[in-house]
Amino acid sequence: MIGLGYVGLPLAIALAKRFGTTGLDVDAVRIAELERGLDRTREITPERLAASSLKLTGDPKNCPPADFYIVTVPTPIDNNNRPDLSIVEAASRTVGSMIERASAAGRTPIVIYESTVYPGVTEDICAPILEQVSGLECGTDFFLAYSPERINPGDREHTIDKITKVVSGQTPEVLEEVAQLYGAITSGGVFRAASIKAAEAAKVIENAQRDINIAFMNEIAQIFGRMDLSVWDVLEAARTKWNFLPFGPGLVGGHCIGVDPYYLSHRAEELGHDPKVILAGRGVNDSMADWVGERLHAARGAAKGTALVLGLTFKEDVPDLRNSKVADLVARLTGLGHDVTVHDPHADAAEALQEYGLTLDETALDRQYDLVLLAVPHREYVAMGAARFRGLTNSGGTLADLKGALGGAADWTL
Template identity: 75%
Template sequence: MQNDSTTTVTVLGLGYVGLPLAVTLAKQFTVCGFDVDARRVEELRAHHDRTREIDADCLAASSLSLTDALADCPPSDFYIVTVPTPIGAENRPDLSIVEAASRSVGQLLGPAVAAGKRPIVVFESTVYPGVTEDICGPILERESGLSCGTDFFLGYSPERINPGDREHTIDRITKVVSGQTEEVLDRVADLYGAVTSGGVFRAASIRAAEAAKVIENAQRDINIAFMNEIAQIFARMDLSVGDVLAAARTKWNFLPFEPGLVGGHCIGVDPYYLSHRAEQLGHHPRVILAGRTTNDGMAQWVAERLHQARKERTGSVLMLGLTFKENVPDLRNSKVADLVAKLVSLGHGVTVHDPQADAREAHDEYGLTLDYDAMSRSYDLVVLAVPHRDYLAMSTDALRATVAPGGTLADLKGVLGADADWRL
């Protein structure tokens, strides 16, 4: 069964993943975007995207309809769930948000079927294999009173959004798609294939597609963990890991990963979904958990190294950047916050500056106050933690002006070269 211009889509969750997807789909189909955050919906109606993924002109020109009222969502051919799947206590998967979204979709399925639709519920949220069919499917059945595989159907197409990346956008990447039946797979493939020039890859099953997503990020996490471990080893040898990697990269098949803080909504979270499921099945995932342990402890190690570089003298610290990566406002799972906390525990007074981050979110998430005037003063230790373009546009003299006499300028990402006093 082919989709056509009359196809109606409802996207649930309008964050970093859902909004770009909804806007892109709205170029080809009738699309409604739903989010439980009324403030978020109000901002989007005013053509303001706080994630900075979609600009005002694009929002103004889009045919996308927006609502925070579930009852306003129209009967749809597709319901696409793009809500977060974080981790909770003891790094266990927290499926509460995707379960709540499933309950919401379940309430919409009855009206859709009554309107003559054969709705497909597609999940994009990162999960371990089996969640879509074993957890979400039954919730949809209970809420709707309908039968999965007869009245409505399931699909899975893992998100591949990279915040701040203007090259690998939803309309250019290859989309992995899967469906409960061959007909459903065809419909899901047609939907995504209509909006991306990168084509679609038809996964063998929903579980295969779920697994593909979770290992993409686990693989990257493990590779960075290796870099972080060798950085710690070479530090004991008084070797610069940057110098070592510069030499190693001359080999044609050397993988160009770098050490650093691993945060954000994906890489620092998703491996725990796979490890959790592995443990449920009786397998202890040694490699995955070793990588997570190394990366989760990296901020504390860096703080201790900076403390030692200052000969364990406490003083004033300016932390440049708080977001989990450069040139985005995304503060989710920022390991810079862990770095700040460790420096404070060592006795340092830390001031945080970040031109990209939202002050209210920084306070609510981490209890940190952003000082937007912080760079007008000087400090004993200045740490370039996140190399936002705002910082890189500064002259060396201007950056040095924030360092007090006898102070230290530290560079965690190796972007300042010889201008830094300390490099990771």
């Protein structure tokens, strides 16, 4: 397993129950933490780590020859919202050196990519790197496969051992080997995609579809906001129809939904197609944090003051700060002149400072503020109750609830 993050670690732990499995990660701190039984993503408990036969290493040379090499590294976007394939390319170079040793040991390895990419990356970009580094021929000395990851951080229901796994392979024989591998660890079964490109495309449109639906909800929230009409009241009525899709408005962050549509739009533009719907959805969602900040500022009568933002992670009850749009909201409030304090019981303070330049205040709940915003409804916050939130708000202040978690007790919500 190359990459032991939110995707790689749960998969490696599951595979280690059935197969001899080695986990490789270039982050030495990550390896040291896992060896101590600490998973900073909180996807795997210390007890499961201790009980697993998974071998851990930060050095590719310590990885024994294997039949399968599974790449689960991040595929982010750059500052211009273009795909950044540098990490998956580096991982491919690492795998290239390892499959050379596997071939010398008499194996014909299969390299499986799980990282989210646009159609064609596995065969057109990764395969040549593997060939160049290893000196082996793809389709003869080693083979390719793709199985899109479907990890949802913090989700204890749709775990790797329960979901349907989409699989694909370079040949029918490889496809069956990959299907047997994943079929051995999930009760949800496997779906054999028609091709590697079809499997790559399936993953990227899963998240693009959600992004577009959420963008529609964000746009109607903005429209209804001009009418002084609660979008939550509207949705409560609309959801009584049997086929109304249960999406809601909000900030779209995280490593997948806010990123993957740009991979698809990038490839579309390379092919000469203008992806109007995809980019329109991205435009709405990327601008939502600024819109919320401006609405909160208006709700305060454009008066500057102290503000408390509760929650920084991209979703509730997880420590994941990747692509957090709450950080954009904090930046907008700060730009409008508010003195913003940020609190989050799940986020890592060092990571928040490094990624966003934000200092988390552990004592933030001991004071009062002109504006209190429940941005991410972690269970700890919801358990506090509306009265406690009101107690954090100065007399004449504004209590805001981004996702309607306080049951209508706030002065402002979407």
